[in-house]
Amino acid sequence: MENAKDKKIDKEVVLIKSQTSQAMQAAQKLEIKADADMQGASELFLKIKAVGNLIKKRKDTITRPLYKMYKDAMDYFKPLEQEYINAERIVSQKISDYRKKQEEKATKETIKIEEKVEMGKIDFQKATEKIEKITPQKSVESGSGTVQFRTIKEVVVEDETKIPREYFVLDMIKVRKVALAGVDIPGVKIVDKQVVAGVVK
DSSP: OOOHHHHHHHHHHHHHHHHHHHHHHHHHHOOOOSTTHHHHHHHHHHHHHHHHHHHHHHHHHHHHHHHHHHHHHHHHHHHHHHHHHHHHHHHHHHHHHHHHHHHHHHHHHHHHHHHHHHHTSSOHHHHHHHHHHHSOOSEEEETTEEEEOOOOOOOOOSOGGGSOGGGOOOOHHHHHHHHHTTOOOTTOOOOOOOOOOOOOO
């Protein structure tokens, strides 16, 4: 059952929706053909800004408490998550290091077995059995579940200077900040752009 507060919120939202719709209709109908039209256009612009202020105010009353709850939760769990991530990384690295040693050892043993096959010391069937025994497991079963090993492709940048420019993303926030601070940046210029601003009474 709706309480008085919910009904008030609904009425406010309905009002804002109506005003937003009216603002859009007025904006689409607006025509500025002479200086005399500027006063009416300016008045419409300020009314639209007032609608924007209403939207922001209503939105903030809903989102700010939610954002605070979200931020508090993130701050609370951040150190726990970081410690968990570090612990997982350490164990994962140690498992990977051990498995890599086992794979290197298995590769050396496999070469020796293949050499024995070539020399006729053991047959192919026996060699296959021996290789299967020394090949590292693809997974490890434990009481908590299964740890699997798989090979993935990882991209490593060996020389950044050789990478074509198309793969770099321009940091416009930094460019704007530095350029507006008066620093000359090759390929960048500052231009004046007129924008319409208004203060609602």
